[in-house]
């Protein structure tokens with residue numbers, strides 16, 4: 001059950017679109033996939049579930065916010081009790097394939113970050129280090145429930161920041177996937193993100209040497225699976241020159257880069273969330289067919305890297 005965090009500091013780089021398409025195509029290939037929406041903007045949730053359904057059936061008590069809240073108040077809600085199968089995906093997924101499940105997000109998740117941050121302060125140095133470990137391990141411990149063992153892969157759509165909730169995702173992950181645009185600021189952003197990741201892993205592992213009530217805490221070692229370039233403009237079957245220089249520059253940072261990328265197409269990608277169907281699941285012709293083929297190749301590369 002590999003856990004993969006999909007992360008970038010920047011919003012609007014195609015994280016959610018990539019997560020939805022990876023999940024849907026992997027399920028189509030027979031895998032049991034769980035998506036966790038950790039972004040308070042809840043774009044992944046709204047890409048798979050109609051707003052009315054979310055409001056009436058999920059928002060009151062079936063979102064990840066409820067689980068973080070319950071931990072803070074000492075109640076013990078099971079994380080797996082929030083798993084839900086989006087009706088559109090259930091309907092579209094042919095028999096004898098895999099499944100796509102979701103733990104939905106909530107717009108109020110933004111407050112959870114603040115609450116977790118306040119939990120971190122106010123004690124002796126040793127107490128603070130132990131609090132740091134406990135807070136950052138929350139999601140990782142939640143995922144130890146037996147119900148999660150049925151999944152071939154768990155994908156976490158992270159918010160566009162490096163706050164505590166994002167860190168709980170990284171601590172719970174064996175892999176990190178970085179969707180990015182190929183431009184100047186994004187290339188700088190990747191460098192900065194990797195720096196922050198290393199810092200998190202460094203402090204966490206340093207603190208993990210402290211035993212928590214005699215319980216040994218395992219160190220973390222999330223591996224960067226690679227950068228996936230998104231919204232790529234093509235000319236004569238390859239990315240335009242202005243983008244190629246940034247793609248090359250990213251490789252020269254020493255970060256693994258996926259061979260396949262996501263092509264830009266406003267019409268197809270902008271419409272998909274409204275219909276609740278990721279592009280890769282849509283029957284298309286012409287350019288649409290080319291794009292679906294490219295997404296399939298990207299998912300195959302992802303699956304091969306994960307060994308699933």
Ligand SMILES: Nc1ncnc2c1ncn2[C@@H]1O[C@H](COP(=O)(O)OP(=O)(O)O)[C@@H](O)[C@H]1O
Pocket residue numbers: 010011012013014015016017018043230231232262263264265266267269270271
């Ligand atoms: N390959 C693409 N081509 C064109 N538009 C895209 C593409 N991927 C995503 N988009 C659009 O860009 C916007 C941001 O994408 P999204 O996946 O929500 O990014 P993020 O999760 O990083 O904020 C959305 O409106 C989405 O429909």
Ligand SMILES: [Mg+2]
Pocket residue numbers: 012015016017039043044157
């Ligand atoms: Mg998003």
